Amino acid sequence: MTSDPAPAHTPAAPRDGAREGTRGHDSARRLGPTRVLDIDPLLDDPKTRIVVCCGSGGVGKTTTAAALGLRAAERGRKVVVLTIDPARRLAQSMGIDSLDNTPRRVKDVDGDGELHAMMLDMKRTFDEVVEAHADRERAAAILSNPFYQSLSAGFAGTQEYMAMEKLGQLRARDEWDLIVVDTPPSRSALDFLDAPKRLGSFLDGRLIRLLTAPAKLGGRAGMKFLNVGMSMMTGTLGKLLGGQLLKDVQTFVAAMDTTFGGFRTRADATYKLLQAPGTAFLVVAAPERDALREAAYFVERLAAEDMPLAGLVLNRVHGSGAGELSAERALAAAENLDDAGIVDQETGKAAFRNSPETQGSSESPADSDTATEAPAPDVGSPAADRASADGAVGQLTAGLLRLHADRMHLLAREQRTRDRFTALHPEVAVVEVAALPGDVHDLAGLRDIGDRMANGGPTGTA
Amino acid sequence: MSRLQVVSGKGGTGKTTVAAALALALATEGKRALLVEVEGRQGIAQLFETEALPYEERKIAVAPGGGEVYALAIDPELALLDYLQMFYKLGGAGRALKKLGAIDFATTVAPGLRDVLLTGKACEAVRRKDKTGRFAYDYVVMDAPPTGRIARFLNVNDEVAGLAKIGPIHNQAQAVMRVLKSKETAVHLVTLLEEMPVQETADGIAELRAAKLPVGRVMVNMVRPALLDEADLELVRSIPRTALAKSLSTAGLGGARRGGGADRLVDPLLEQAGEYAERYALEREQRSVLTGLGLPLHELPLLAEGMDLAGLYELATELRQQGIS
Ligand SMILES: Nc1ncnc2c1ncn2[C@@H]1O[C@H](COP(=O)(O)OP(=O)(O)OP(=O)(O)O)[C@@H](O)[C@H]1O
Ligand SMILES: Nc1ncnc2c1ncn2[C@@H]1O[C@H](COP(=O)(O)OP(=O)(O)OP(=O)(O)O)[C@@H](O)[C@H]1O
Ligand SMILES: [Mg+2]
Ligand SMILES: [Mg+2]
Numbered sequence: 001m002t003s004d005p006a007p008a009h010t011p012a013a014p015r016d017g018a019r020e021g022t023r024g025h026d027s028a029r030r031l032g033p034t035r036v037l038d039i040d041p042l043l044d045d046p047k048t049r050i051v052v053c054c055g056s057g058g059v060g061k062t063t064t065a066a067a068l069g070l071r072a073a074e075r076g077r078k079v080v081v082l083t084i085d086p087a088r089r090l091a092q093s094m095g096i097d098s099l100d101n102t103p104r105r106v107k108d109v110d111g112d113g114e115l116h117a118m119m120l121d122m123k124r125t126f127d128e129v130v131e132a133h134a135d136r137e138r139a140a141a142i143l144s145n146p147f148y149q150s151l152s153a154g155f156a157g158t159q160e161y162m163a164m165e166k167l168g169q170l171r172a173r174d175e176w177d178l179i180v181v182d183t184p185p186s187r188s189a190l191d192f193l194d195a196p197k198r199l200g201s202f203l204d205g206r207l208i209r210l211l212t213a214p215a216k217l218g219g220r221a222g223m224k225f226l227n228v229g230m231s232m233m234t235g236t237l238g239k240l241l242g243g244q245l246l247k248d249v250q251t252f253v254a255a256m257d258t259t260f261g262g263f264r265t266r267a268d269a270t271y272k273l274l275q276a277p278g279t280a281f282l283v284v285a286a287p288e289r290d291a292l293r294e295a296a297y298f299v300e301r302l303a304a305e306d307m308p309l310a311g312l313v314l315n316r317v318h319g320s321g322a323g324e325l326s327a328e329r330a331l332a333a334a335e336n337l338d339d340a341g342i343v344d345q346e347t348g349k350a351a352f353r354n355s356p357e358t359q360g361s362s363e364s365p366a367d368s369d370t371a372t373e374a375p376a377p378d379v380g381s382p383a384a385d386r387a388s389a390d391g392a393v394g395q396l397t398a399g400l401l402r403l404h405a406d407r408m409h410l411l412a413r414e415q416r417t418r419d420r421f422t423a424l425h426p427e428v429a430v431v432e433v434a435a436l437p438g439d440v441h442d443l444a445g446l447r448d449i450g451d452r453m454a455n456g457g458p459t460g461t462a
Numbered sequence: 463m464s465r466l467q468v469v470s471g472k473g474g475t476g477k478t479t480v481a482a483a484l485a486l487a488l489a490t491e492g493k494r495a496l497l498v499e500v501e502g503r504q505g506i507a508q509l510f511e512t513e514a515l516p517y518e519e520r521k522i523a524v525a526p527g528g529g530e531v532y533a534l535a536i537d538p539e540l541a542l543l544d545y546l547q548m549f550y551k552l553g554g555a556g557r558a559l560k561k562l563g564a565i566d567f568a569t570t571v572a573p574g575l576r577d578v579l580l581t582g583k584a585c586e587a588v589r590r591k592d593k594t595g596r597f598a599y600d601y602v603v604m605d606a607p608p609t610g611r612i613a614r615f616l617n618v619n620d621e622v623a624g625l626a627k628i629g630p631i632h633n634q635a636q637a638v639m640r641v642l643k644s645k646e647t648a649v650h651l652v653t654l655l656e657e658m659p660v661q662e663t664a665d666g667i668a669e670l671r672a673a674k675l676p677v678g679r680v681m682v683n684m685v686r687p688a689l690l691d692e693a694d695l696e697l698v699r700s701i702p703r704t705a706l707a708k709s710l711s712t713a714g715l716g717g718a719r720r721g722g723g724a725d726r727l728v729d730p731l732l733e734q735a736g737e738y739a740e741r742y743a744l745e746r747e748q749r750s751v752l753t754g755l756g757l758p759l760h761e762l763p764l765l766a767e768g769m770d771l772a773g774l775y776e777l778a779t780e781l782r783q784q785g786i787s
Contacts, residue, residue, distance in 0.1 A: 057474045087658050150574065185473055289768060321730030325715070333713035340712065390709075396697050397709040399690045400731045403738055406689060409766065437737040438744055439657050 037311030037429035039454045043072040043178070047278055050171065051310070052181045054192055055284035056294040060315035060433075062086045063440050063449060064284050065182040066094065066117070070106075070443060071450035073115035077177040080116040082166055084159070084182045089441035091119055101125060103170070108443055116176070125162040126152040147252040157195030159184040164270040171273060188294060190301055193271075280310035283428075285421075287317050287414035292421045299425055311429035312421075313453065317414060318435055320407050327408035334401035337394045431456050463488075464648040466588045466641065467603045467678065470612040470666065471652030472659040476683040478505040479769060479777070480652045480762065481605040482531075486778035487786050489529030493600040496587050497522075497533045500580040501607060506533050511771060517541075519587075525778070532599070534587070541579040545634075574621030578635045581618055585641040609651060609666035616642050616649070617673045648678030653752070655682060655745040660752060667755055679786075680757050682749075684764040690738055698735045703728045760784050 042048055053065040062083050069081035080103045083096070091097040094106050096117045101124045103116035130148075131139050142148050152158060163184060170179050183192045273279065281302055285295035295312060302309045422430070433452045440449055467488070469481040482497060489495040496519060499506045504514045510522050515535040523531040590598040607615045614621060619639040622631055641647060651666055653659040663680060670677050690698070707718040707725045716723015752759055762780055765773040 088661060089657070321733055322727050325727060329715070333710070333715050336713045337709065392693075392697060393701065393705050393709045394712070396690075396694050396701065397706060397713060399694050400698075400706075400735055401710075401713070403689045403734055404731060406687075406766075407734055413766075437740040441657075 035311075035427075035429040036456050037313070037431035039068070039071070039431060039450075040075070042280060042310055043068065043077070044075060046177065048178060048280055049278035050167070050179045050181065050273070050276075050280070052183065052192075052274065052279065052281045053284055053313075054183050054281060054298060056188060056291050057185045059284050059286045059291050060313075061185075061284050062090070062182045063446070064282065064313055064315060064433075064453075065180050066090065067440075067446040067449035067453065068282075069115055069117065069178075069180040070109065070446045071454065072178050072180070073106075073109050073113035074111040074447075074450075076111055076113045078114045078116075078175075079178045079180060080118070080170060080176045081180045082118055082120060082163070082170065082182060084120045084163060084184050086119055086182075087439070087441060089439070093442040101128070106443075120159075120163055120166055122159045122162045123152050125166050126158065129165060142252065145252045157191070160186075160192050160195035161267065163192075164267065168270045168273060188297075190294075190298060193301065193305065275306050275308075277308070280308055282310050282313050284313045284315055287314055287418050289417050292417050296421060296424050299428055309428065311431060313431055313433060314418065315433045316435035317432045318407060318410050320404065320411060322404060323408075323411070325404060325408075327405040327412075330401040330405040330408065334398040334405070337398040337401075340394055463601075464646055464676070464678070465597070465599075465601055466584065466647040467601060468606045468612075468616070468647065468649040469604065469652060469681075470606045470609050470649060471681070471683075472610075472654075472662045473608045475652045475654050475659050476681075476762075477608070477652050478509060478605045479774070480650075480681050480683060481603050482506060482509050483762070483774055483777035483781055484650075484786065485531045485601070485603040486523060486525050486529075486775065487781040488601040488603065489523075489525035489531050490778075490782060491527040491529060493525075493529045494598075495525075495529070495531050495601040495603055496599040497531055497603050497605065498584050498587070499533070499535045499605045500584075501605075502535065502537060504535060505605060506535065509769070509774065526775075534583075536580050536583045538576045538579050541583050542575075545579065545582075574618060574635075575631065577615050578618040578622050578631060578638060581616065581638045581642065582634050585638050588641060588646065606649075609662045612649065612666060613669040613673045613675065616670075616675050618642075620673075643674055643676070645676065647676050649675055650678040650681055652681045652683050654684055655748045657744075657748065660748045664751065664755060667757070677757060680752055680755060680759050682752065682759060682761045685761045686741075686745075686764050688742075690735065690742075695735070695739050695742065698732065698739065703732070706732070760786065 042051070051065075051068060053061045053068070055061050062085070065081055065083060066086070069079045073079045083091070086094075086096075088097065094104075094117045096104050096106075096119050098104075101118065101121040103118040106115040106117050109115045127143060130142050134142060160183070163181065167179065167181050170176070186192070186195075274281075283295045283298050283302075285291040299309060299312070421428075431453055433449060436445070436448065438445075440446060467481075467484060469477050469484065471477045471480075478499070485495040485497040497506060499515070506522070507513060507515050510533070512522060515522075515533055517535065517537045517540045519532045519534045521530055522533045525531060584602055584604050587599055588597075588602045592598055606612055617639075619635045622635045649670055651663045653663040667677050703725075704718070706728050707722070710716075710724035710727055710731075711718035711722070713724075715727060716725075718724045760781065761784075762777050765776065767773075
């Protein structure tokens with residue numbers, strides 16, 4: 001489990017040691033001329049106020065955001081993490097599974113800093129905006145309107161809009177040194193930038209204005225066409241949907257309009273926040289073709305929008321401690337073992353299962369093992385047993401070699417996709433985070449991810 | 463076998479891929495399948511390496527044994543115009559509405575309306591017959607919205623109830639629901655052997671059942687090959703490293719002595735085996751959760767070199783061998 005294929009038998013450099021020392025030469029070669037993204041200075045810098053984690057679906061945005069928040073807090077900052085749809089167990093472990101839409105302090109955080117976390121409740125955020133901007137009666141009318149309900153419960157883009165809204169609110173409270181923002185799951189990372197504007201301009205759009213002000217229009221010359229259009233539309237839609245619909249639409253639109261005074265303006269304001277100095281975008285991607293293609297689009301888009309990109313977090317990268325053994329050689333060796341023939345495998349496995357000398361720790365290569373080419377002493381059972389044990393061992397060894405070949409193929413594929421990205425965007429600083437074999441669902445796991453991020457990769461065994 | 467096969471699942475688990483493979487699998491032996499897409503993302507065109515699909519049924523693939531797969535990307539705006547045209551003969555007026563943004567408005571702010579148009583079009587294709595009275599398509603396979611939205615998406619009747627209590631849209635919704643709640647329909651869920659998608663699958667099934675929508679099968683996608691079995695994993699825990707070193711040496715990978723070529727491979731190989739074991743245990747846990755759902759399970763392999771047309775046919779063959787049709 002290393003993206004840093006320094007062979008596991010060489011003692012790993014201490015994690016807090018010199019940065020260069022923690023990076024295997026092989027990994028340095030792999031990254032080539034690419035700049036390494038230094039996470040800690042970014043998190044420590046008091047000027048960094050907002051970190052946004054973007055990327056396509058499932059790449060590790062939520063995990064990365066939570067890990068960065070924890071790390072920054074444990075390095076002394078007062079941090080709030082805004083997560084969106086975190087995995088249940090992760091939310092539970094941070095104590096934010098209750099969905100009350102406000103930040104909660106996370107327990108068991110080391111150091112002097114503070115970590116607060118929350119999980120975005122999209123509908124509730126929307127309701128709160130309404131309640132904050134309308135008098136009680138009007139708010140009630142909006143909240144019970146069927147159009148409002150459709151819109152707030154799942155209009156494409158509402159989640160992105162509300163994430164921005166919440167970010168704006170948190171920033172306005174000015175209680176935290178650092179806000180780390182997760183972004184909603186979507187196929188395209190660009191949705192995060194585009195959806196709020198789309199929603200905003202939609203709500204501020206021409207049709208909405210027509211619907212809210214039909215009387216005004218009616219009085220003017222030159223608006224005749226629109227007026228005809230209007231009555232045709234009301235007629236048709238009315239016929240289609242039943243009469244009540246248009247009334248609902250008009251109430252909704254009127255209420256929204258008078259209370260909000262411009263969704264678009266609001267969306268624009270948060271957009272500006274993202275361009276402000278002190279905001280840093282991190283693009284998260286897995287070393288896979290689609291994810292990196294999305295990442296490249298996003299990088300280009302940020303540049304076009306003058307939004308500050310800190311770098312790329314390449315998450316779930318694989319490595320191997322036996323990188324010098326090629327896939328081809330491993331497969332050939334496995335075949336040698338297959339050909340050597342296998343006697344009764346099951347007995348052989350049983351023979352080892354009961355063996356007193358067990359494989360204690362694979363992490364202490366320099367321990368008492370003084371083995372030579374001779375077989376291990378405890379395998380001194382009858383010859384038949386020995387042969388079958390050898391058969392089982394042979395089969396296992398072949399299996400381990402195939403597993404290794406599989407890993408080496410994966411490394412080669414990840415390498416190719418990464419090289420393609422680097423060739424396209426050599427200016428983007430990159431940090432690699434190794435794939436852990438299991439999920440990340442507690443503070444220890446987040447801390448581990450944070451360490452790996454800060455060290456550009458793991459420093460030995462997982 | 464239901465004639466309308468709806469494929470949902472967590473985002474990115476392979477809905478589009480599995481829906482396409484399923485259409486290919488169902489179309490074998492001279493059958494005809496229609497693959498429909500409802501999210502306007504042109505995922506089908508991408509997968510079949512063709513140009514963007516228009517709002518029109520098009521043959522996109524030939525299945526083994528002479529079957530045919532047609533594809534259709536349903537566009538809600540065009541579907542609404544279609545619909546208006548059909549009921550009110552509103553050619554030019556429809557365009558004027560579009561210009562005003564009314565169509566956009568109707569199909570976006572009122573998700574119930576949009577969904578009834580999308581599902582309505584799919585149901586129409588299910589029921590359509592040719593002149594000889596034969597069904598136009600033997601199967602319709604829908605690449606549907608993700609698990610989190612699928613029950614609401616299909617439960618159009620409830621969704622439009624707040625918007626249209628009477629009138630043609632209401633009637634349309636009821637007609638759609640009759641197909642969707644019948645044996646004609648099966649909703650399949652695609653998942654991976656990971657915690658979140660499995661959890662979403664379980665939640666999704668509960669939600670579909672509560673809405674009385676027919677749940678079909680669970681498709682476990684991107685299943686990695688089992689390179690070590692249970693017995694191997696047990697042996698890994700107990701084997702003396704010297705025995706492994708010797709075995710590696712026998713295989714031609716250098717000396718088994720300490721510091722020899724084979725000896726140096728032991729630790730990293732055991733470490734990789736340890737990771738494999740951890741993942742294996744997680745996958746087994748998730749598989750048992752899935753088994754507990756009491757639905758037919760299918761497993762599709764992870765195609766290590768990525769997806770292409772050949773891979774898609776491979777998955778289709780796999781589905782057929784697992785008795786999908
Ligand atoms: N480096 C890693 N090693 C192992 N597992 C990881 C790693 N990073 C993330 N994961 C796991 O991958 C899964 C997806 O991660 P996460 O939820 O952070 O992704 P996301 O980008 O937020 O997804 P979505 O787009 O659905 O919101 C989780 O189960 C998480 O535990
Ligand atoms: N069995 C498989 N082996 C290898 N890759 C696969 C497999 N199934 C799907 N993929 C790949 O996984 C990615 C996601 O698949 P797909 O687009 O079908 O998912 P989806 O659920 O439709 O995603 P979305 O939620 O974004 O619509 C694609 O790149 C696809 O090629
Ligand atoms: Mg997430
Ligand atoms: Mg898809």
